Amino acid sequence: MLTDYERSAMPLMSKPGDFSVWEYYLENTKNFGEYTVFSHYGTPHARSQFIRDVEALAAFYKLELGLKEQDVATVFIPTCVEGIINFFALNKIGVIVNFVHPLLSSDKVKSIMDFTGSSCLVMMDMFVPQHLALLKNAGVPTVVINPKEYVYPDCAACATDENTKKLLDENGVRWYGLPEIIAAYKDKRTPAIPHGKEYVCVYMNGGGTTGESKTIILSNFAINSQVYMLAAPNIPTAHVGVDTEICCMPFFHAFGLCAGGLSAINMGHKVIFLAKFDADAFVKLMQENHVLEFNGVPNMYKKLVATPAFDCEALGNVEKMFVGGDYVSADLCNKMYELLRKHGSKAEFCAGYGLTECAAACTVNPVWANKFGTIGKALPGLRIEIWDDDRNKVSTGTVGEIAITGDSMMSGYLTPERRPGVGLYYDAEGTPWVLTGDLGSMDEDGYITFAGRKKRVVIISGYNVFPVDIEKIAEALPEVRECCAVQGFDGDKPIIRLFIAPAAADIDKAKVEAEICAETERRLNKFSVPRDFRYVDALPRTKLEKVDFMSISQFSPDQKI
Numbered sequence: 001m002l003t004d005y006e007r008s009a010m011p012l013m014s015k016p017g018d019f020s021v022w023e024y025y026l027e028n029t030k031n032f033g034e035y036t037v038f039s040h041y042g043t044p045h046a047r048s049q050f051i052r053d054v055e056a057l058a059a060f061y062k063l064e065l066g067l068k069e070q071d072v073a074t075v076f077i078p079t080c081v082e083g084i085i086n087f088f089a090l091n092k093i094g095v096i097v098n099f100v101h102p103l104l105s106s107d108k109v110k111s112i113m114d115f116t117g118s119s120c121l122v123m124m125d126m127f128v129p130q131h132l133a134l135l136k137n138a139g140v141p142t143v144v145i146n147p148k149e150y151v152y153p154d155c156a157a158c159a160t161d162e163n164t165k166k167l168l169d170e171n172g173v174r175w176y177g178l179p180e181i182i183a184a185y186k187d188k189r190t191p192a193i194p195h196g197k198e199y200v201c202v203y204m205n206g207g208g209t210t211g212e213s214k215t216i217i218l219s220n221f222a223i224n225s226q227v228y229m230l231a232a233p234n235i236p237t238a239h240v241g242v243d244t245e246i247c248c249m250p251f252f253h254a255f256g257l258c259a260g261g262l263s264a265i266n267m268g269h270k271v272i273f274l275a276k277f278d279a280d281a282f283v284k285l286m287q288e289n290h291v292l293e294f295n296g297v298p299n300m301y302k303k304l305v306a307t308p309a310f311d312c313e314a315l316g317n318v319e320k321m322f323v324g325g326d327y328v329s330a331d332l333c334n335k336m337y338e339l340l341r342k343h344g345s346k347a348e349f350c351a352g353y354g355l356t357e358c359a360a361a362c363t364v365n366p367v368w369a370n371k372f373g374t375i376g377k378a379l380p381g382l383r384i385e386i387w388d389d390d391r392n393k394v395s396t397g398t399v400g401e402i403a404i405t406g407d408s409m410m411s412g413y414l415t416p417e418r419r420p421g422v423g424l425y426y427d428a429e430g431t432p433w434v435l436t437g438d439l440g441s442m443d444e445d446g447y448i449t450f451a452g453r454k455k456r457v458v459i460i461s462g463y464n465v466f467p468v469d470i471e472k473i474a475e476a477l478p479e480v481r482e483c484c485a486v487q488g489f490d491g492d493k494p495i496i497r498l499f500i501a502p503a504a505a506d507i508d509k510a511k512v513e514a515e516i517c518a519e520t521e522r523r524l525n526k527f528s529v530p531r532d533f534r535y536v537d538a539l540p541r542t543k544l545e546k547v548d549f550m551s552i553s554q555f556s557p558d559q560k561i
Contacts, residue, residue, distance in 0.1 A: 013231050013266060016224035016407070020195040021262065022054065022092040024224045028266045035241030038271045039289070040081050040150040050085070052186060053155060057089035059188040060181045065120055065141055069094030069193045070200060074118040075251070076109060076127070078102045078275035082145045082178060083251050084261050086122050091201060091220070094193030095119075098203040098215075099252040101543060102127065106134035113138060116203055116215065116414065125164045135173045142175045144168070147275065155182050197221040203414060204254055206356040214423070215414035216356050218254070225407035226258045226359035227266050229379040240268035243292040246285055248277040248300065253544060254360040255325065259295050269293070277545075279307040286314040294318070297325040298332060299545040302482075305335045315343040320367050324352040324375070326546045327450070327468055329475045329482075333372065352376050353450060357423070357434045359408040363448055377446040382406035386442050387435075391425070396444055399451045399466070402436045409434055439466065456549060458487040460494050460527040467496070467549070470528055474498060474516050479507040484539050486553040488532050488561065497561075498530035499552055501538050509535070 014027045029047065036044040061067045073090050075097055077083050090097050098116045100109055102124065109131070113121070122143045123131065135142055149158045160177030168175045201220040205213065237243050245264040249256030264271045269292065272285055277300050285291070291314065301323060304310045318340060328351050336349045352364035353375035362384065365376035378384040385393050386400040394400040403425075409432065413423040424432040439451040452468040459465070467485035474483045481503040488497030498516070513533050520529045540548040554561045 013228050016221055016228050018195055018197060019224055020091050020094070020192065020199070020220050021201055021223050022088045023192060023195070024227070025088070025266055029268060032240045032268050035268065036270045037241070037265065038081055038273065040273070041148065042288075043150065043152065044270075045150060053085050053182055054088045054092065055189055056182045056185040057085060058092040059185045059190045060176070061089060061095065061120075062093045062190045063188065064176075067093060067095050067119055070096060071119045072096045072098050072116045072203070073120045073122065074098045074100055074109070074113050074116070075122045076100050076102055077122060077124045077145055079247060079250050079256060079273050080145070080147055080275050081150045081273055082147070084265070084273070086143070087251070092192050093190060094195070094199070096200050096203060098205075099257070100205055101250070101252050103543060106131050110134055110138060112205055112215070113140075115416075125161055128164055128167055132167070132171050135168070136171055142173060143181070144175050144177050146178070149179055155179055195220045198411060200411065202257070204356045205252065217411040217414055218359050219411055222359045222408045222410065223258060223262065225381055226361065227262050229381045229408060230259060230263045230361060231267065237268040237292070239290070241270050242290055243269055244272060244289040245269040245293045246272045246274060246282060246291060248274045248282070248296060250544070254356040255295070255354060258360040259322070259354070264293070277303070279303040280309065283307060283309045283312065287312060290317050292317065293320045293322075295322045297545050298323055298328050299326070299541065301332055301336060305332070305339065311339055311342070313343055315340055316345050318345045318347045320347055320350065322350050322352055322364060324354060324361065325544065327471060329472070331475060350376065353448070355434070355436055357410045357436075358382070358404055358406070359410070362404055371447045373449065374443075374447040375440070375450045377448065381408065384442075384448065386440060391427075397441050399439055399441045401454055402438045402440045402448065403433050404436060405431055405433045458494060458496060463525065463527045465496060465528050469524055470496060470498065470520055470530065473519050473523060474500065477512060477515060479503055479512045482539055484547050484549050484552065485530065486549050488554045489557040490531060492557045495531040496528060497532040497534060497554065499534045499536055499539060501536055509533070
């Protein structure tokens, strides 16, 4: 039987080498022939047209706007076809793509643009009215995107919306419409920029492992290595341009860009992009296409299993589903397996783990060796260890901080002084590591069990309490739809407070609380027993659909929650 590492990416993809991300796509798909790269509102777009549009846009950025290698372009749009085309076009000529969340305020976007030194802005037309002040004050040219341009067989036959044009012109904004660009430059070409391993590819504006907002630097080599690694625990595309992946995760998050868009495109999947996850829209696409794979966060899967139409024959086509970004309950896994098996799919529901500092995925359960309850094992090309507070490796099964080094690691955090390697820890041998701020333990086979955020650990009487362990116990009860354990206070004394979203309005709260307390004390310890229960219709969530435990945690006795 083959091991994980013998089932490597080598038969599926070229090694990352010194390719740019654009060159890596061309290399990996050169033998696929003409095929459908993506479908947009039901309209298929072939590889030749995709390349033509990327080449045209790259020529525009270089010849019209004069962008040079390692200039910065801010991309301020949701997950869409135009996002990946702009990314590839800018990458081809060596421009750093600065992805920002499309729901940020104008002031925040302007601050990020100033900090990164952005030379142009790419924006969806629907955002123009609310960000006119940004467009006027940014002092850089703006490329305007209409999300329905690729509904038509030829994007160059479209035109920018007249109302948007008028608004931009009246406010003196220097702007360009994507359809007009492609029409004007469709026959022009510009040379690709040679790339070394450390050549910067993207800036990701994430939370950082400390919880503070940081700009993360990822090289072409790191991004390509991530794509290469993700092929290892996967299976090849049997029908290029037919086997479909629906990409819902945002490009401003490394998971969406790498584990979603780039991984699927490099493997020859037909990709369908959804700017915003909608369970009904997702099911409709499943029924209309041969959906082979889906990557998402647990809350997306929860919405799907709660949608009656998801229980359909199309699930029989699914061969793999990957989930990460938050705790995956046993109840959710059981429901997913029940639906998949009902319709004849043998797909595994594989949990993984990652962070932007390592270009997204770091561990995953391979589809042929899925170990339930874990977040999988290190992807090939990464080395993961579990460390104590003195940064020494702990013994098998002991909880400590997850530390990672390897090919997909960030170059560091961006600083005003542009100092290299900021945010990395260098060991005695000079090896750089990312200290994740996450806790876990590793078994004898290398599989890791996630134990929670290090900063989320609640210390009571000097004892470490892991909220995730409490949540697993509570969510095993049928009365609990989801829950979140956080630090609270009873007077000056720290306690565990448990927020519960009940499965029904009429649950017996006293019975539920008694069962949770008894089982927690039996399986964990007395310090882990919740002392305060709060009931909510739904848990608060971040913009990435993760549970926002920070907003309901109490960090001092005088703080009111």
